[in-house]
Amino acid sequence: xxxxxxxxxxxxxxxxxxxxxxxxxxxxxxxxxxxxxxxxxxxxxxxxxxxxxxxxxxxxxxxxxxxxxxxxxxxxxxxxxxxxxxxxxxxxxxxxxxxxxxxxxxxxxxxxxxxxxxxxxxxxxxxxxxxxxxxxxxxxxxxxxxxxxxxxxxxxxxxxxxxxxxxxxxxxxxxxxxxxxxxxxxxxxxxxxxxxxxxxxxxxxxxxxxxxxxxxxxxxxxxxxxxxxxxxxxxxxxxxxxxxxxxxxxxxxxxxxxxxxx
Amino acid sequence: xxxxxxxxxxxxxxxxxxxxxxxxxxxxxxxxxxxxxxxxxxxxxxxxxxxxxxxxxxxxxxxxxxxxxxxxxxxxxxxxxxxxxxxxxxxxxxxxxxxxxxxxxxxxxxxxxxxxxxxxxxxxxxxxxxxxxxxxxxxxxxxxxxxxxxxxxxxxxxxxxxxxxxxxxxxxxxxxxxxxxxxxxxxxxxxxxxxxxxxxxxxxxxxxxxxxxxxxxxxxxxxxxxxxxxxxxxxxxxxxxxxxxxxxxxxxxxxxxxxxxxx
Ligand SMILES: Nc1ncnc2c1ncn2[C@@H]1O[C@H](COP(=O)(O)OP(=O)(O)O)[C@@H](O)[C@H]1O
Ligand SMILES: [Mg+2]
Numbered sequence: 001x002x003x004x005x006x007x008x009x010x011x012x013x014x015x016x017x018x019x020x021x022x023x024x025x026x027x028x029x030x031x032x033x034x035x036x037x038x039x040x041x042x043x044x045x046x047x048x049x050x051x052x053x054x055x056x057x058x059x060x061x062x063x064x065x066x067x068x069x070x071x072x073x074x075x076x077x078x079x080x081x082x083x084x085x086x087x088x089x090x091x092x093x094x095x096x097x098x099x100x101x102x103x104x105x106x107x108x109x110x111x112x113x114x115x116x117x118x119x120x121x122x123x124x125x126x127x128x129x130x131x132x133x134x135x136x137x138x139x140x141x142x143x144x145x146x147x148x149x150x151x152x153x154x155x156x157x158x159x160x161x162x163x164x165x166x167x168x169x170x171x172x173x174x175x176x177x178x179x180x181x182x183x184x185x186x187x188x189x190x191x192x193x194x195x196x197x198x199x200x201x202x203x204x205x206x207x208x209x210x211x212x213x214x215x216x217x218x219x220x221x222x223x224x225x226x227x228x229x230x231x232x233x234x235x236x237x238x239x240x241x242x243x244x245x246x247x248x249x250x251x252x253x254x255x256x257x258x259x260x261x262x
Numbered sequence: 263x264x265x266x267x268x269x270x271x272x273x274x275x276x277x278x279x280x281x282x283x284x285x286x287x288x289x290x291x292x293x294x295x296x297x298x299x300x301x302x303x304x305x306x307x308x309x310x311x312x313x314x315x316x317x318x319x320x321x322x323x324x325x326x327x328x329x330x331x332x333x334x335x336x337x338x339x340x341x342x343x344x345x346x347x348x349x350x351x352x353x354x355x356x357x358x359x360x361x362x363x364x365x366x367x368x369x370x371x372x373x374x375x376x377x378x379x380x381x382x383x384x385x386x387x388x389x390x391x392x393x394x395x396x397x398x399x400x401x402x403x404x405x406x407x408x409x410x411x412x413x414x415x416x417x418x419x420x421x422x423x424x425x426x427x428x429x430x431x432x433x434x435x436x437x438x439x440x441x442x443x444x445x446x447x448x449x450x451x452x453x454x455x456x457x458x459x460x461x462x463x464x465x466x467x468x469x470x471x472x473x474x475x476x477x478x479x480x481x482x483x484x485x486x487x488x489x490x491x492x493x494x495x496x497x498x499x500x501x502x503x504x505x506x507x508x509x510x511x512x513x514x515x516x517x518x519x520x521x522x523x524x525x
Contacts, residue, residue, distance in 0.1 A: 155320055156350050158338045160364040160415055170363060174354040251354045251395045258398060 039220040047225040056210075061229055064207040067123055067195035068237065071130020072187065078131070079138030080180055084172065087146025088164075104140070108133045108194070112201050121202040130194030137190060138183040145179025146172055178252070181245045188237045192230060207233070266293035267451050268317060268419065272326030274476075275312050285476040286312040290326070292470065292479065297449040299442075301462040303513070304472025304480075310455040311347055313477075314421045317453060318344045330419075343417030345425045347455075349408040351396040357407050358383070358392040364415030382410040385440060387433065401428040409437070413444070419451040426461065438465060439493050446490060459509045463487075464496055469505075471512050481512055 022041045029040040051057035086093040111132060115125045153171050162170070199208025207230050214222025246253060273290040276283060287309035294300050302310050315321060316328050319339035328335045330342075351360045361382055365375045383389055386406035396404055405428050412420065426434045442465065445452055456462050462469045467489065471481045486501045496502045 150350075152346070152348075152350050153352065155338070156344065156346070157363070157367070159318055159340065159342065159344050160367050161340050162367050166367050170352065170366075174352070177354075249354070251356075251397075254395050255397050 036218070036220060039224050043221040044224045044228070047219075047221040048228065051210075051225065057225075057229060060205055060207050060210050061233060063123065063205050064192075064195050064199065064230075065233055065236075067126040067198070067206065068130055068191045068233065070123075071127045071194055072134050072191040072237070074127065075131035075134030075191075076138045076184055076187065079135045079183065080142050082135075083139045083142025083180075084146055084168070084176070087143050087149075087176070088168070088172065093143070100139075104136050108136070109197055112198060116202060125202070126195045126198030126206070129198045130191050133190045133194045134187045137187045138180065141179045141183025141186075142176060145176030148179070149175045177248060181241070181248070184241050185238070185245075188241060189234060191237065192234055196230065265295070266329075267296040267298075267331055268292075268294040268453070269329040270313070270316075270326070271329065273313070273316065273323045273328060274325035275309065275316065275321075276324045287477040288325075289478050292482075294451060294453065296451055297445075299445050299452045299454060299465055299467050300470060301466030301468075302453065302455045302470045302472065303457065303459060303462045303509070304477060305474045305513075306457065308472045308475050309477035310472060311423050314344065314423055314453060314455060317419075317421055318342050341417060342419045342421050343412045343415060344421045345405075345408050345412045345423060347423040349396075349404040351404055351407055351411075353396050356393050356395050357388055357399070357403075360396070360407055361410045361414050364411060368415060378414060382414055385413070386410045387436070402430065402433065405429065406433075406437070416448075419453070422452065422454045424455055424457065427457070434461075435493060441465065442491070442493065459513065460506055463502060463505045463509060464491075464493055469509065471509065483509070 026041050029035050029038050115128050119125050149172050196208035199206040203209045207226050211226040270290045270292040274288045276285045316323050319335045362375050426437050469483045473480045
């Protein structure tokens with residue numbers, strides 16, 4: 001397209017912007033704002049380096065990543081299955097609707113104490129919490145997607161003699177998959193919320209723990225370093241979902257890139 | 263005609279939507295014999311598509327009944343293949359994938375599907391577009407894909423709702439010739455809806471003329487043309503010319519009535 005900057009140029013500009021922010025931050029700390037509140041980039045980098053060198057960053061990140069990924073997959077898979085099932089079986093959806101809505105309006109984090117009672121304060125608890133949060137987001141999206149499938153397309157396939165399995169695999173799922181991925185994409189930050197809040201509440205490892213323990217020692221650089229690690233984790237999870245999405249919907253990339261005709 | 267394959271007996275259909283009640287068709291009595299090619303013409307909105315929908319069993323008539331091979335149509339009529347007015351292709355499948363859908367449903371073998379696919383793509387002239395998605399095709403190409411998909415599963419009866427409307431004259435003639443060939447060679451029963459009077463006369467063994475809504479049958483014209491007709495020579499056939507003129511005369515008085523009632 002004419003006028004749009006090349007990816008190289010936009011990336012160069014992004015790097016420049018990042019450099020400006022970091023330099024401004026460095027200059028501001030200790031002069032405009034006390035170091036205690038915002039630390040400084042060099043100190044954060046040093047802290048990160050220490051944690052990387054002694055392996056603790058990798059250790060804690062791995063724990064949080066495992067919790068977030070496991071909860072994400074568990075909740076996502078259950079959400080997709082339930083969404084497809086309720087989307088196709090109207091009676092069941094009508095029956096369960098008030099219960100699901102009641103449960104949905106509950107802030108899922110409030111379930112953490114219950115989960116601790118049930119399964120302790122280990123990684124299972126964070127996985128369960130993450131899974132519950134992700135489940136609802138993915139379920140509701142999938143359900144909406146399945147309910148929005150073109151009934152005409154289903155009728156056309158039924159006339160060809162399609163059974164429920166054919167309808168599911170050839171129409172319902174490909175049609176709802178846009179919604180499923182929308183659900184998965186918005187779930188990424190929530191998956192991290194589940195894992196990290198779980199760790200904040202009760203844990204002695206994971207990035208959430210790193211965050212609270214640094215804060216407890218008034219170590220602002222440690223807090224910022226942990227936040228950066230969390231951001232990188234979120235970025236990885238996001239990229240992963242986007243890659244899978246692109247693979248799963250080859251027809252979409254055509255639609256996005258073709259010239260607009262009316 | 264005791265042995266009609268498709269019989270509309272006193273068929274009427276009224277749509278009840280919240281804002282208004284529309285009587286789409288009324289008192290339709292029509293017997294269609296096996297192997298017959300019936301064309302239906304009529305002003306837009308007179309219930310032609312509605313009639314096909316009922317033959318396919320998508321919904322039941324609100325009065326009368328539709329019979330297929332002696333049995334009342336009460337569910338999806340799997341003996342019929344339907345090419346709808348909107349092509350209804352699967353947007354997530356390319357041309358080849360769309361044409362293959364019915365064959366996959368019939369669980370045909372892969373090599374079988376592939377060879378049939380090649381044949382069909384050639385038949386509808388879409389060579390080179392097998393890997394294109396519907397959003398990348400023109401309206402006519404989408405129609406042709408839908409046509410190939412219909413032929414892929416070889417139903418006993420073809421319900422066709424303005425299938426050639428978006429095609430250019432030449433392509434349309436080619437498709438008409440193909441359709442006639444298929445109809446004669448495989449003895450398919452075909453209900454063919456069109457708004458093109460020439461096409462109705464050229465293809466039909468009988469031509470059913472509908473009145474404006476509520477659609478009723480105004481007239482059924484039996485074609486004087488032979489069953490094996492040469493569409494390329496039709497333009498010079500006096501009985502074809504006369505019949506087309508007749509049809510115009512039947513239709514034109516209703517034009518004033520339907521003008522401005524776009525659908
Ligand atoms: N599903 C529907 N609900 C309500 N009204 C409908 C529906 N389908 C068709 N109609 C109405 O029935 C009439 C006949 O429609 P249709 O059979 O599509 O006409 P045609 O194919 O002859 O142009 C139209 O007035 C249309 O508005
Ligand atoms: Mg119509």
